[in-house]
Amino acid sequence: MTLANPNEMINHKRERSTFSALNWVAIRPYMMIFPSIIVFTLFFLYPIGYMIYLSFYDWNFISPDKDYVGLSNFTALLQDPKFQQVLRNTFVYSFATVSLTISISLLLALWLNKKGAMYGFVQGAIFSPHIISLVSISMLWMWIMDTDYGLLNWFLNLFGIASIPWLTDPKTSLLSLIIVAVWKGIGYYTLIFIAGLQSIPKDIYEAAALDDTSKVRTFFKLTLPMLSPTLFFLTIIGLIGSFQVFETISIMTKGGPINSTNTIVYYIYENGFRFFKIGYASTAGVILLFVVGIFTFLYFKLLSRKVHYQS
Amino acid sequence: MAEIRLVNIVKKFDEDTVVNNLNLTIEDGSFTVIVGPSGCGKSTTLRMIAGLETPTSGEIWIGDDCVTNVEPGKRNIAMVFQNYALYPTMTVRKNIEFGLVNKKVPKAERESLIREISEIVGLTDHLDKKPHQLSGGQRQRVALARAMVKKPKVFILDEPLSNLDAKLRGQMRRELIQLHKRLGTTFVYVTHDQVEAMSMGDQIILLDKGVTQQMDSPMNMYHDPNNVFTAEFIGTPPMNILERGHLNTVLPTLFENVKYVGFKPEHAEIIGETEERRTDHVVLQSEILTTETLGAETIYTVSNVAGMMNVKSFDNPITESNNVQIAIPYEKLYFFDEQKERIRFLEIDRAVSQPKPAIVGGV
Numbered sequence: 001m002t003l004a005n006p007n008e009m010i011n012h013k014r015e016r017s018t019f020s021a022l023n024w025v026a027i028r029p030y031m032m033i034f035p036s037i038i039v040f041t042l043f044f045l046y047p048i049g050y051m052i053y054l055s056f057y058d059w060n061f062i063s064p065d066k067d068y069v070g071l072s073n074f075t076a077l078l079q080d081p082k083f084q085q086v087l088r089n090t091f092v093y094s095f096a097t098v099s100l101t102i103s104i105s106l107l108l109a110l111w112l113n114k115k116g117a118m119y120g121f122v123q124g125a126i127f128s129p130h131i132i133s134l135v136s137i138s139m140l141w142m143w144i145m146d147t148d149y150g151l152l153n154w155f156l157n158l159f160g161i162a163s164i165p166w167l168t169d170p171k172t173s174l175l176s177l178i179i180v181a182v183w184k185g186i187g188y189y190t191l192i193f194i195a196g197l198q199s200i201p202k203d204i205y206e207a208a209a210l211d212d213t214s215k216v217r218t219f220f221k222l223t224l225p226m227l228s229p230t231l232f233f234l235t236i237i238g239l240i241g242s243f244q245v246f247e248t249i250s251i252m253t254k255g256g257p258i259n260s261t262n263t264i265v266y267y268i269y270e271n272g273f274r275f276f277k278i279g280y281a282s283t284a285g286v287i288l289l290f291v292v293g294i295f296t297f298l299y300f301k302l303l304s305r306k307v308h309y310q311s
Numbered sequence: 312m313a314e315i316r317l318v319n320i321v322k323k324f325d326e327d328t329v330v331n332n333l334n335l336t337i338e339d340g341s342f343t344v345i346v347g348p349s350g351c352g353k354s355t356t357l358r359m360i361a362g363l364e365t366p367t368s369g370e371i372w373i374g375d376d377c378v379t380n381v382e383p384g385k386r387n388i389a390m391v392f393q394n395y396a397l398y399p400t401m402t403v404r405k406n407i408e409f410g411l412v413n414k415k416v417p418k419a420e421r422e423s424l425i426r427e428i429s430e431i432v433g434l435t436d437h438l439d440k441k442p443h444q445l446s447g448g449q450r451q452r453v454a455l456a457r458a459m460v461k462k463p464k465v466f467i468l469d470e471p472l473s474n475l476d477a478k479l480r481g482q483m484r485r486e487l488i489q490l491h492k493r494l495g496t497t498f499v500y501v502t503h504d505q506v507e508a509m510s511m512g513d514q515i516i517l518l519d520k521g522v523t524q525q526m527d528s529p530m531n532m533y534h535d536p537n538n539v540f541t542a543e544f545i546g547t548p549p550m551n552i553l554e555r556g557h558l559n560t561v562l563p564t565l566f567e568n569v570k571y572v573g574f575k576p577e578h579a580e581i582i583g584e585t586e587e588r589r590t591d592h593v594v595l596q597s598e599i600l601t602t603e604t605l606g607a608e609t610i611y612t613v614s615n616v617a618g619m620m621n622v623k624s625f626d627n628p629i630t631e632s633n634n635v636q637i638a639i640p641y642e643k644l645y646f647f648d649e650q651k652e653r654i655r656f657l658e659i660d661r662a663v664s665q666p667k668p669a670i671v672g673g674v
Contacts, residue, residue: 203396206363211410211461212384221409225400307399 023090048289054282061276073283082259083267083284089174090243096178096243098238101185102231108186109193110219123194127187134184138251141180142167171259172255177261180248189234196230197223229240236299243292266286313374313387313464313497314339315360320369322521329355331521333369337514342498345511348544349503352521354469354590357501360469361390373465377392384413389458390467393474397442397448403429403453404438412585428456431490448479459494468500472507480538484511505545517541539651541570548576548610550645551620558617561593569654571647576610576623578643584634599633613637639666 055073057066077083108126112119129137144151145166153163166176200223208218224231246265249255255262255270262270264284272281315337323331330352337343345353358364360371362383371379376387384433388408395577398406411421429435432452442450451471458466466486472480488511502508509529517524517532517540524544525537536542542550550573555565559573565572574593582589584596597615611622612637615621622637631636646654 201394201396203392203394204398206361206383207390207392207396207398207457208409209363209383210361210388210390211457212382212411212413214413217413222398222400228400 012210014308031275049283051285051289055280057279059278061157061272061278066279069279072260073279077280077283082262085259086262086267089261091246093178093181093245093263094239094242097181097185097242098235100178100182101238102234104182105186105193105234106227107187108190109197110223113189113194113197123190129184130188134182135246135251137167137180137184138248140177141183141248142252145176151215162215167253168257170258173257173261177245177248177252180252181242181245185238189238192230192234193227196227200226207234225308230306232299232303236296239295239299240292243288243295262293315358315465315497315499316370316371316372317356318355318370318372319328320359320371321367322352322359322364329521330359330366333518333523335516335523335526337497337499340495340497341498342488342512343516344500344502344508345516345518346502346505346508346544347518347524350520351518353501353503353518356518357467357469357499360465360499361388362386371439387464388467389461389465390465390469391454391458391471393470395442395454395474397450397453397457399442402439403434403445403456404443406442406453407456407460410457414461428460429605431459432456447475448483451475451483455490459490461622463496463522465497465499466494468498470502471500473502473504487511506547509545517544526599536645537653539573539647540571542645542647548621548623550575551579552647553617553620558593559596560616566646566654568648569646570649571651573645573647574639574643576621577625577656579620579622579637579639580623581611581622581629582636582638583628584632584636586636589638591641593644594636594638594639597635597637599629599635602628604628616644 054066056068056070058069058073059066112123143149145153147153147163147165147168150166152166157163166171167171204222204226205218213277243263244265245263246269249261249263249266250269254263255266262301265288268281268284268288271277271284317335320333321328327366333356334354347353352532353488355364359366360373360389362378363379366379369379370377373386373388398409401409407425407428408421411424416424425438426435429438432455434449434452434456435451437445442453445453454471470563471487472483475483484507487498487500500507500511509532512529514526515532516526516530519540520667525532525541527535532541532545536545536550539552543552552571552573555562555570555572558565562572580592583592595617596614597613599611599613600619601612603612604612607625609626609628611629612624613620615637618636648654
């Protein structure tokens with residue numbers, strides 16, 4: 001064994017230490033987010049990837065073999081008239097729910113954005129559905145909307161209006177679910193709108209008053225543009241949320257009557273966990289992912305330009 | 312154009328009386344500055360004139376119309392806010408145009424007005440920008456343009472320069488004076504800064520705790536204050552107010568009812584410690600505590616038997632010694648009574664043999 005040149009050894013050491021120090025600086029940020037990356041991969045990326053993988057297979061959950069079927073799940077699904085109705089139901093439900101919730105909450109927020117015990121009480125009252133579980137809400141509304149013993153029909157009968165089979169007639173069943181979603185949503189939306197309204201500086205309203213601006217014009221030219229970030233946020237989370245509606249349908253209608261309230265997520269559940277058509281269900285999941293993705297993308301592309309963020 | 316009259320105006324917020332029985336007349340075409348410390352009710356008064364607040368009692372007249380219960384938009388008034396209150400989502404052009412559209416001014420006329428006004432305030436290149444892309448000074452100009460374009464009877468300005476830096480503030484001050492000359496409209500301007508009040512106003516209204524202290528021209532305000540409050544508010548540094556009790560040795564023969572004696576910093580003269588006594592001056596043996604050299608002038612803070620006071624001198628700063636005498640001529644003294652109100656027309660009795668004055672008087 002020969003002794004290495006001591007100078008060389010020192011140089012070598014120094015090189016290595018500077019190298020590793022540099023490396024550490026470069027790696028550190030990734031190390032910091034590593035734990036969350038693991039969680040993200042395990043519970044988010046992997047399931048999505050696996051879902052896409054499964055959409056090319058025919059599998060019943062139990063058998064050890066999965067049969068590769070190529071794109072036939074997709075072609076079958078897109079030609080399935082039931083699935084077309086499911087898509088239609090989902091779109092109708094989402095747009096109706098979001099537009100109704102937003103417009104009603106905005107009106108409520110304009111009314112409630114004042115000081116006073118009464119306004120605080122009303123605000124609390126309309127917010128309360130938000131903290132109740134959807135299962136309880138569904139049970140409650142099943143009773144309210146019962147054709148023979150429901151509170152709603154009893155109330156309508158008082159005014160001489162004939163009973164409406166809210167949940168049992170395909171004509172009204174989707175509307176009934178929309179009513180429940182709007183009822184649950186307005187409290188939360190109103191709260192966010194009130195916060196948005198309160199962040200608008202008061203002096204621009206005073207300036208508008210001195211400019212002799214009518215109330216309607218003040219609303220459309222000042223309030224609404226100033227609320228655009230809130231509006232944008234609520235529309236996005238509202239649409240994404242309502243595309244994924246499940247609990248109310250599962251409890252109140254089970255997708256019926258005659259498929260009239262079946263939406264994408266319930267359809268996925270039905271195929272996957274009741275009919276054990278996992279590949280088929282995964283394909284529907286891929287399509288849902290795709291639709292929500294396109295919507296979000298379009299929304300950000302088209303509308304975010306019109307949003308005014310206060311600096 | 313119009314004269315503004317406030318008659319017996321009282322404004323209470325709950326039990327707090329912010330403005331107490333205010334009576335004032337703002338002359339047609341004047342540049343009137345309402346000045347006072349924070350919480351004196353000046354902004355509330357302004358907002359009542361604008362119609363953004365309703366007085367608890369009293370009447371507001373603009374010209375021949377009683378506008379006490381008229382909506383802000385119908386008073387023919389334009390206001391410039393402290394934070395400009397520009398419409399953030401609109402371009403500069405839309406901001407200026409907004410009020411005109413409300414008034415249903417035809418488009419061609421609107422455009423020529425916008426062109427004309429933006430020329431005056433120097434915004435022509437920025438018409439298509441949004442407020443957040445502009446600097447503070449430019450935003451201020453947009454606010455002015457938005458007010459001017461309506462051709463109002465009265466301009467109301469609520470501390471419009473307080474968000475600008477010192478240099479820009481000086482520039483905007485001069486521009487506002489020119490603008491007022493050019494338009495000839497009544498300007499009502501609120502500020503807490505007495506320098507702004509002195510330099511811009513042709514009438515100053517000094518408020519304290521909702522009560523008018525003095526209503527006068529800037530020069531009268533400065534040279535002829537009604538009371539201790541005015542004297543201590545106006546001027547940089549303001550008048551020195553001394554308690555009579557501390558002056559018994561130098562002014563033993565003062566009238567009984569004089570409780571406070573004041574003099575302006577620039578009227579005192581600093582003389583050497585050993586210099587001979589001057590006969591018709593109040594002379595105080597003093598020590599210099601601080602020296603502020605401002606170039607053209609020097610401000611000393613001195614301490615003596617009567618307390619601390621400021622002296623302004625236009626000579627070169629004194630460096631040799633901290634022990635000096637300050638001398639104030641008798642005729643430059645101001646006298647105030649127990650209620651801190653001014654006592655005028657006290658004559659100096661020069662007949663009595665010196666060095667002690669018998670009765671002294673002042674301005």
